[in-house]
Amino acid sequence: MHELSIANSVVEICVEQANGARVTRVTLEIGQLSAVMPDAIRFCFDVCAKDTAAEGATLEIVEMPGQARCLACGATLAIAVPYGQCDCGSENLELISGQQLKIRQMEVV
Template sequence: MHELSIANSVVEICAEQANGARVRRVTLEIGRLSAVMPDAIRFCFDVCAKDTAVEGATLEIIEIPGQARCLACGETLDIDVPFGQCECGSENLELISGQQLKIRQMEVV
């Protein structure tokens, strides 16, 4: 489960950036094509945050849908997997969103 190491990294980054302040809320963006399970991140986040400045913080996760651009016709399409076929028949797609995992925002008190 790589979500444990991801959650641990998020907690470490937030605790470091808080400079001793208490972290109240963390907002993550997780792309649906990132192979990261939001429910597993939620569980691991609380475990990793124990005894840190992030303990007790609310974790908000925004799931970003997958999108690709067809390199043949330029059409943008929604995708659930990192491959697919455009309505024009081309399978030559460029992923443009849905793979990201980033800390979007952190609230401290």
């Protein structure tokens, strides 16, 4: 379960950046192609945040859809898996969105 180490890293980064303040909300951006399970992150976040400045913080997860650009015709298409086929028939796609995992914002008091 790599989500535990990801959640632990998110908590560590937030606590460090909070500089002693209490973290009340964290918003993560998780791409649908990232192989990270949002429900597992939610569970692990609460476990990792226990006894830290992020304990009790609300975790919001924004799931970003997968997108690719066709290298044959230049079209942009939505994809749910890291491969696919363009309407022009080409399977030569470049992933442009959906693999990200980042802390979008954090609120502290």
